[in-house]
Amino acid sequence: MIVRTLQEAEKSDRRIVSPDGNWESTRLLLKNDNMGYSFHITTIYAGADFHMHYKNHLESVYCISGEGEVETIADGKKYPITPGTLYNLNLHDEHYLRAFKELKLACVFNPPVTGKEVHNADGAYELLEE
Structure with missing residues (x-):
């Protein structure tokens, strides 16, 4: 059993x-935990407005607190x-994420991240090995 706070x-x-x-x-579960996904608690600071495009990962995001919006670039x-909002980037959706008030989000990535990823110029995480 894996238990972390x-x-x-x-x-x-x-x-x-x-x-x-x-x-x-804060990445509570990572690839080396062998769960098949990673789980993060992410804070998006108020006023943030940035582009992301997870070409190599699917992501589900649940809002714990705050206020913002996600805008899909395609449409x-x-x-x-x-x-209480859950949004899912099930089509590797290219998007903008905006935080009107600080957002606290629970995020799940598949495939799991290693914990060393940073967003590239396209707003994506590369697939990394341990």
Whole structure:
């Protein structure tokens, strides 16, 4: 059994802060945990507005707190994000994520990330080996 607390993980190398200052993410489950997915608690800072396109991963995102929106680039649709909202990037959707108020999100990635990924120029994570 794997048991971790968010508070402990935030004090370890599982906490990643984006170089651009838009977000931070604590990775509670990673590829080497062998669960078939990774699980993160991510904070998107108020005022953040950035492009992402997970070409190599599927992601599900559940809003715990805050307020924002996700806009899909293919069709320009905007979806409000408030507590209780789940959005799923099931088509590797290229999108903008905006935080009107600080967002606290629970995120699941498939395939799982290793914990060393950073967003590339396209807003994607590359597939990395351990």
